[in-house]
Amino acid sequence: MNNRLKNNLFKYWAIACTLFGIIMLGVFIINILIDGLGRLDWNFITDLPSRKAENAGIFTAVMGTLWILGLTAIISIPVGVAAGIYLEEYGKKSRFANMLEINITNLAGIPSIIYGILGLEVFVRTAGLGSSLISGALTLSLLILPVIIVATREAIKAVPKTISEASYALGASKWQTISEQILPAAGGGIVTGVILALSRAAGETAPLIVVGALTYVPFAPQTPMDQYSVLPMQIFNWISRPEKEFGVNAAAAIIVLLLITFIMNGIAIYLRNRWQKKVKW
Amino acid sequence: MRRKEKIIEFLLALAGAITVLTTIGILWVLLYETVLFFGEVSIVEFFTDTQWTPLFADKHFGILPLISGTVLTSFIAIFVALPIGLSIAVYLNEYAHPKMRRTVKPVMEILAAIPTVVYGFFALTVVTPYLQTIIPGLAGFNALSPGIVMGIMIIPLISSLSEDALYAVPKSLREASYGLGATQFQTSFKVLIPAASSGIIVSVILAISRAFGETMIVAIAAGLEPRLTLDPTVPIATITAYIVQVSMGDVPQGSLEFKSIFAAGMMLFVFTFILNTISARVKKKFYHKYE
Numbered sequence: 001m002n003n004r005l006k007n008n009l010f011k012y013w014a015i016a017c018t019l020f021g022i023i024m025l026g027v028f029i030i031n032i033l034i035d036g037l038g039r040l041d042w043n044f045i046t047d048l049p050s051r052k053a054e055n056a057g058i059f060t061a062v063m064g065t066l067w068i069l070g071l072t073a074i075i076s077i078p079v080g081v082a083a084g085i086y087l088e089e090y091g092k093k094s095r096f097a098n099m100l101e102i103n104i105t106n107l108a109g110i111p112s113i114i115y116g117i118l119g120l121e122v123f124v125r126t127a128g129l130g131s132s133l134i135s136g137a138l139t140l141s142l143l144i145l146p147v148i149i150v151a152t153r154e155a156i157k158a159v160p161k162t163i164s165e166a167s168y169a170l171g172a173s174k175w176q177t178i179s180e181q182i183l184p185a186a187g188g189g190i191v192t193g194v195i196l197a198l199s200r201a202a203g204e205t206a207p208l209i210v211v212g213a214l215t216y217v218p219f220a221p222q223t224p225m226d227q228y229s230v231l232p233m234q235i236f237n238w239i240s241r242p243e244k245e246f247g248v249n250a251a252a253a254i255i256v257l258l259l260i261t262f263i264m265n266g267i268a269i270y271l272r273n274r275w276q277k278k279v280k281w
Numbered sequence: 282m283r284r285k286e287k288i289i290e291f292l293l294a295l296a297g298a299i300t301v302l303t304t305i306g307i308l309w310v311l312l313y314e315t316v317l318f319f320g321e322v323s324i325v326e327f328f329t330d331t332q333w334t335p336l337f338a339d340k341h342f343g344i345l346p347l348i349s350g351t352v353l354t355s356f357i358a359i360f361v362a363l364p365i366g367l368s369i370a371v372y373l374n375e376y377a378h379p380k381m382r383r384t385v386k387p388v389m390e391i392l393a394a395i396p397t398v399v400y401g402f403f404a405l406t407v408v409t410p411y412l413q414t415i416i417p418g419l420a421g422f423n424a425l426s427p428g429i430v431m432g433i434m435i436i437p438l439i440s441s442l443s444e445d446a447l448y449a450v451p452k453s454l455r456e457a458s459y460g461l462g463a464t465q466f467q468t469s470f471k472v473l474i475p476a477a478s479s480g481i482i483v484s485v486i487l488a489i490s491r492a493f494g495e496t497m498i499v500a501i502a503a504g505l506e507p508r509l510t511l512d513p514t515v516p517i518a519t520i521t522a523y524i525v526q527v528s529m530g531d532v533p534q535g536s537l538e539f540k541s542i543f544a545a546g547m548m549l550f551v552f553t554f555i556l557n558t559i560s561a562r563v564k565k566k567f568y569h570k571y572e
Contacts, residue, residue, distance in 0.1 A: 007466040014372035017365045018381075021440075022388050024433050031407055032399075082296035090290055091297070100297045103304050109487070109557035110550065111494020113521050114307060116528075117546045121310040125534065142303050149300070175289045203396025206496035206521065210528045210542075232398045232497075239402050239501055247406060254399050265394050269387070 032258070036251030044252055049216055049234070053245030058253050061234035063220035064133070064213070065202060065260070068230055071137030072144070072201050077194055080145050084152025084190075089178055108146040115143045116210025124211050131212025134224040139211050140204060144197040151193020155186035188275030192268045199264035203257065205232035231257045311550055314543030321537050327544070333507035333523070335538045336530070342541065344548055346507035350424065350517035351549075354499055355492035357428025357513060358435055362488060365432075366439030367481065371469045373440070374447040389437040397434070401501030404430040409502060418514055422504025425513040431498050435488045442487065446480020447473050479567030483560045490556040494549065496521035520549045 047057020083100075091097025119139030129135040159182050167177040183190075214229045215237035221228045231253060238250035319327070322342045330343025369389075373382050409426040413419045450473050458468040474481065496519075504516025505526050518526070524542045532538045 003464050003467065007464040010368075010466045010469075011372070011376055014368040014376060017368040018372055018377075018385055020365060021369065021392055021433075021436055022385070025388060025392055027407070028395075028403055031403070035406075079296045079299055082293045083300060086290075086293035086297045090293060096294070097297075100300060104300055105561065106554070106557060107300060107303060109490055109553060110307065111496070111521065111553055113494065113496045113524055114311075114546055114550055117524070117543060118303070118307050118310055120528075121314070121543075122306055142299075145300060145303070173286055175286050199394065203394075203398070205396070205398045206500075206525060209525050212528070215529075232396055235398050235402065236497065236501065239398075239405060250402060254402060257396060258399065261394055261396060262391070265391070269390075 029258075032251050032254050035248055036253075036255045039248050039252035040255055044249075045256065048218065049229075053243060053249055056246075056249055058231065058234055058256065060217045060220045061229045061231045061253070062256070064217070064228035064230045064233075067133050067221055067224070067228060068137055068140065068208075069198055069202055071133060071224060072140045073194075073198055075137060076141035076144055076148055076197070079141070080148025080194075080197075081152050081190060083145070084149045084156065085178060085183075087149065088153045088156040089174070089182070104146050104149055108150070111206075112143055112204060113206040113210060115139055116207030118142065119207060119211040129225075131214070131227055132225045133221055133228050135211050136208050136213055136228065136230075137224070139207050140201045143204065143207060144201050147197040147200065148194055151197070152186070152190050155189025155193065156182060158189060159185045188271055192272045192275070195264050195268040195271070199261050199268070202260055202264065203232060205230075205236055208233060209236075231260070307550070311543055311547045314540050315547045318537070318540040318544040321540075322544075331509045333518075335541045336527070336532075340537075342544075343509075344520075344545065346509040347518060347520045347523055347545060348548070349509050349511060350499075350503065350507065351493055351519040351521070351552075353424045353511055353513060353517065354428040354431060354495075354503060354519055355489055357425060358431035358492045358495075359485065359489060361429050361432025362435040362439050363485060366436045366484075366488075367443055367474075369436070369440040370443035370447055371474070374444050375465045375469050375473070386441075389440060392434070393437040395434075397495065397497040398501070400430050400434050401427070401498045404498055404502035416514060420504070420515050422502060422506070422516040423514050424503055424517045427498045427502040428513065430502070431492055431495055434495070434498070435491060438491060439484050439488050442484030443477070443481045446477040446484065449480065450476045479563050483564050486556050486560040486563070490553045490560070493552055493556070494521060496525060500525040520545045 044057050045062065046059050047055065048059055049061075050056040087097055087100060091100070116139060119135060119142070123129045123135040123138050124131055129138075163181050163185060164177050167181045172180065208230060212227075213233045214227055215233055217227060217229045235250050235253045235257065238246040238253065241247075327342055327344055329345075330341050331345055332341035332343050333346045334341045369385070373385060377385070404426045408430055409419070409421065409423070412426055413421075416425075419425065454472055454476055455468060458472045463471070499519045500522040503518065503522060505518050505522055506516040507518040507523065508515065510517065523545055527538060527542045
């Protein structure tokens with residue numbers, strides 16, 4: 001009897017713990033909606049920043065985020081997918097591949113702010129790119145590279161060996177097999193991983209602060225060499241101000257940032273489920 | 282044809298090599314600037330001075346206050362995340378209906394996907410004011426609130442890794458336990474958790490490492506005041522928050538204050554590297570115990 005009581009007590013405690021996560025998420029979102037929803041309108045998104053809270057908008061920050069995401073995608077996707085293919089298909093047993101593998105595991109555990117320090121020294125100072133969009137995008141690309149590589153490998157691993165064996169049997173070369181058979185079959189998994197990685201990049205603040213993203217830019221960036229702000233930077237700046245009106249702005253901007261993050265995650269999960277259902281070997 | 286194949290393989294390997302260059306770059310940058318820093322500040326002072334005030338007129342470069350801040354907030358986070366995360370893992374693994382599992386997992390994924398700056402806002406505007414109603418002496422900036430919020434952020438990390446570890450325990454052990462008439466509670470705590478302990482330890486170490494490196498929550502809600510204390514109710518600063526503080530200010534590049542972020546970054550890198558290496562070792566040594 002005592003044992004059953006313990007069992008039940010733990011069960012209720014564990015349910016409470018599980019609900020805790022869900023409730024916190026709920027409190028979280030409701031609280032931000034109450035604070036920010038009233039402030040959120042079309043003007044808030046299209047207005048330039050301002051010293052007055054009621055006139056300030058997030059246009060330059062949203063444009064900065066879109067620029068950073070675009071550039072980061074252009075840089076990180078080809079490199080990450082290529083490295084993933086190499087590790088999974090070519091370097092299986094080589095020493096170099098073994099070293100790469102350990103190295104990527106280590107990289108994934110390094111705090112994002114350290115990547116900021118790397119970007120500051122290498123891209124901003126040594127390469128002379130300054131606090132430009134391209135410096136920020138290069139820094140974030142290095143940060144999300146391990147995520148893309150791991151996702152690519154997982155996706156390739158899920159493709160049955162019979163597919164590549166059939167391709168080889170028909171006389172296809174290694175690259176023909178990879179590009180014509182394996183990549184199309186692994187495409188869904190790779191795209192899912194890439195979107196999740198980019199959604200992480202969209203929410204990153206710390207490394208961009210270190211490489212010099214600004215909290216105030218008067219105009220939206222026009223070229224990759226321009227200075228910029230991003231949505232999380234704008235939010236951080238507004239949170240840091242004592243006036244309550246800026247807190248409201250921060251909440252409204254958070255709604256926009258969360259929408260971007262959730263939509264990207266939603267697309268990724270949707271693609272993952274669809275792909276899992278569609279592909280039956 | 283063969284030539285083309287070789288060129289492609291070379292290009293793909295080159296992409297892989299970029300990750301190695303990243304590691305070398307991080308090590309080189311941190312070492313180079315840290316050596317320059319220690320050319321101007323004594324290494325003894327760095328590890329023994331109890332004040333960290335590079336941005337004041339009276340400059341002290343003692344890293345201890347930043348370390349104490351980092352350890353304090355991380356400890357609070359683990360204190361929150363470990364019992365809750367582990368309970369969730371046991372519950373999902375042993376008690377929950379598959380339907381419940383399918384609902385809880387995506388919610389945990391959402392919690393993990395929220396940008397940290399949003400968690401910072403939550404700590405500052407919701408958790409701190411709420412805690413102040415319970416703890417009268419609590420300062421507006423403190424270690425407690427960002428620590429708790431960081432814990433909430435880390436719950437999914439612990440719950441999902443621990444659940445994987447519990448799931449990996451062979452069915453035969455579980456069935457033997459139930460066969461002897463044990464309850465789910467007894468099976469979980471006397472059989473499964475001990476059997477999965479290495480995986481659970483890995484999840485906790487990774488969580489600590491994650492907490493050490495967490496930046497925005499503490500930069501927003503902990504106060505940016507380096508202080509050698511383990512009192513969670515007063516403003517403190519962490520290594521990461523200090524790096525943010527210097528980066529936000531107009532510190533000239535190349536100055537001693539500027540170099541200090543590299544020395545601080547080096548400390549953070551060393552700590553997280555040690556933790557990640559330990560977790561990799563534990564994983565390698567014990568993970569395939571039952572295979």
